[in-house]
Amino acid sequence: MSRLLKSAAALSAIALVAACGGSGSDAAPSSAAEAPAPASKPAPATTPAPEPAADTAAAPAATPAAAPAAAPGAPSPEFANLPAPYNTADYARGRRTFKLCSSCHLDKEGAGNLVGPNLYGLFNRKVGTEPGFAYSDALKNADFTWTPDHVDEWLTNPREYLRGNRMSFAGVRKPEDRLALIAYLMTETGYEPPAE
Numbered sequence: 001m002s003r004l005l006k007s008a009a010a011l012s013a014i015a016l017v018a019a020c021g022g023s024g025s026d027a028a029p030s031s032a033a034e035a036p037a038p039a040s041k042p043a044p045a046t047t048p049a050p051e052p053a054a055d056t057a058a059a060p061a062a063t064p065a066a067a068p069a070a071a072p073g074a075p076s077p078e079f080a081n082l083p084a085p086y087n088t089a090d091y092a093r094g095r096r097t098f099k100l101c102s103s104c105h106l107d108k109e110g111a112g113n114l115v116g117p118n119l120y121g122l123f124n125r126k127v128g129t130e131p132g133f134a135y136s137d138a139l140k141n142a143d144f145t146w147t148p149d150h151v152d153e154w155l156t157n158p159r160e161y162l163r164g165n166r167m168s169f170a171g172v173r174k175p176e177d178r179l180a181l182i183a184y185l186m187t188e189t190g191y192e193p194p195a196e
């Protein structure tokens with residue numbers, strides 16, 4: 001071991017001598033001093049980096065667009081009369097996803113309110129107007145009529161969609177779960193296409 005170390009030390013000593021001894025190589029350092037220009041070029045050299053980053057940013061952006069196209073499996077007959085894309089949703093998935101809501105919401109006509117308002121007749125109903133339910137100001141002061149699109153946005157992120165509302169629910173993250181749930185709600189709560 002120690003012999004190896006010694007010989008290594010000896011070798012590096014030789015290397016040092018060799019490095020210093022080459023006085024004729026003075027020209028090399030001076031040309032290296034002019035080199036700083038190429039050395040400062042790393043800045044442009046780093047510009048390629050953002051491009052791969054942009055590529056990876058574009059990839060996730062493309063994924064959601066592809067997701068709805070991937071969602072349709074065999075269409076559920078229960079949803080056959082719904083407008084697209086809800087007619088492509090999976091009934092079993094919708095019914096299953098509604099279990100996330102049913103601790104707080106009933107969806108049968110006249111069944112009354114729980115922690116949350118009854119959802120029968122939700123579509124085409126003005127936000128915050130189910131009789132007998134004490135809404136937060138956030139919902140009372142909101143001014144729109146529930147459409148499938150509004151429900152989709154609401155369920156994507158309830159807290160952000162109407163700030164200050166009292167629905168303590170994190171949301172439904174997967175687009176295909178929301179699609180199926182909204183289709184399920186449409187069939188269960190008496191959805192009718194808006195008269196136009």
Ligand code: HEC
Pocket residue numbers: 097098100101102103104105115116117122126127128129130134135136137138139151154155164165166167168169172181
């Ligand atoms: C923990 C209880 C709870 C859960 C779970 C819950 N909600 Fe709610 N929801 C509420 C409450 C409370 C309100 C009223 C909020 C307010 O007044 O600020 C509400 C309001 C709503 C409204 C607005 C109704 C109206 O009359 O304007 C919709 C739509 C809704 N919820 C749908 C859902 C759906 C669909 C789910 C399941 C994915 C769900 N909620 C899960 C408690 C809940």
